Amino acid sequence: MLLEARGVTKHYPMGVKALDGVDLSAAPGEIVGIMGRSGSGKSTLLHILGCLDRPTAGSVWLDGVEVTATAEAALPAVRLRKVGFVFQAHNLVSTLTALENVALPLRYLRPRPADAMAKARAALAAVGLSDRMHHVPAQLSGGQQQRVAIARALVNGPALVLADEPTGALDSQTARELLALLRRLTAERGQTFVIVTHDPMVGAACDRVITMVDGQVHP
């Protein structure tokens, strides 16, 4: 398994249980959908899987490494090399062009790859935005912005891409195109996608869907 979560629990002060013993696994190249109502713990789980947050209990293994046991200071490097993120909206840095946004993760790599810009151009080409490279986010449509975000998530070649409501701010036609793009890229690159969504159409496009209710995986 590329990703394995065992008994992941997240408690907040005042006794709020966001996650309660969640188990999840994903194989290389698999697209896993996480569905559930608001407040069911989907996003919290996604943040823990992406090393942005730590569980109160339980463990997460990513590409053979127990990331829940990894030191806090080492987690940015794990995110940089192994995880890509696509968020719902306002995903991009507004002052950077599409190309610069895609190249952003490469900026933080040490040593920085000599062909960083070439890699970013290739990633943008892969999402069909070669002609929008020098546009800033305000000059792009919502769908184009999400494609830039996908290119940025893929540019480092991460093993796992996590998407939080990636079609949430898109119309149904654009959302369909974006899903087709995700499927194509997964097939080409063998990367694992975990997608949090409300949208049944997105769920239908996944290889497997788990449903969450009150912080637990619904059987």
Next chain:
Amino acid sequence: MEALRNLRRRSVRTSLTVLGIAVGILAFTVMGGMAEKINMIIRGSEAYFAHRIAVRSAGGSVRLNFLQSDDIATVRQVSGVQAVETHIMLPMDETAGFELAPRSLVGIDLENFQRAQALAGQEAQLRLWQGNWWRPGDREVAVLGSAVARRMKLKVGDPLLARGARFRVVGIIEETLSLPDGWAFIPQEDARALVLEVSSTVPGSDVPAFATNAYALVNPNEGDAVTDEIATRLRRGFLLYSPQQLSKAAAQASTLLNTAILGSGAIAVIVGALSIINTMFIAVAERTREIGIKKAIGASRWDVTREFLFESTLMAIAGGLVGVGLGTGVIYAINWYTRDQGTPVFIMTPRLAIGGVLFAGVLGALAGVLPAMRAAALDPVEALRER
């Protein structure tokens, strides 16, 4: 470049912050220009006295005691004294003492003066800019310091009118930016005649030779020992200053002045730096989601810190450059308005310009530390919730 675009995105706020620093650096530069002028006078005096033990009357400006031929001979006989240079110094006119470069007539024995020049260090040597020194035996001639020439609008060949006497200008000395700029060298006989004409304290007109100041030329590292020896041999009533004493006093004066002048300039810059802190905290608050995105895609705390530090430093350096530019303009303007004084009031030096920009940059970096640390410490999950 991302940092420049971030600063341009809030151009009014950035401009005001840069202006805050610029005003501080302007004050720092102008104050620094004053300190540089004072330092130059002190350094010039230090160089001048590095090889000289100064001997003058203990009576202060009243000149109770003049140095007589016997006194000069006594000083000359002390072991370690290579030569004795004598001056007769008197203010050029009744108000000359209240000028930026106080103008004095300095009576010298040319041969004696030139020997001392040869023995003194390179830094203390006075070089002619125009004309020549007078020939032995010439009377009523003068070689002017640059400030005297400029203030009195004199050139070679013009007459110098001082204390009721008339001297023909035969030479002008290169600007030293220190005390000799205010001096007009005249033959010692002429100076002696001027003193005798007005003084009631001189023992009598039959005195063949006297001087108001004498300088024993010595090896700089023997100054203290030779000074002690002169003090024991010379009759009472004279003050002696060794090169070491003068150097120490100069260093103390320089430190005190620099601290006071540059300190007050620095306060102005620090006030400007506070505006950077404010601007950067606002930037962190506005860009919380952007910070969250960057941290999510793998930016480390240091990556985030560095980006904000770079922005604050960039703003400060821009302010520093503007401030140094404005300061240089102000210095040149003030020097232009006060050019009648004959010597610049402020001096703009490369080290002051570089120092001003560097000081701004360092303060900018320091001012950015707290906001940058706050940005770096943001929880990415919380930051991503911002809209």
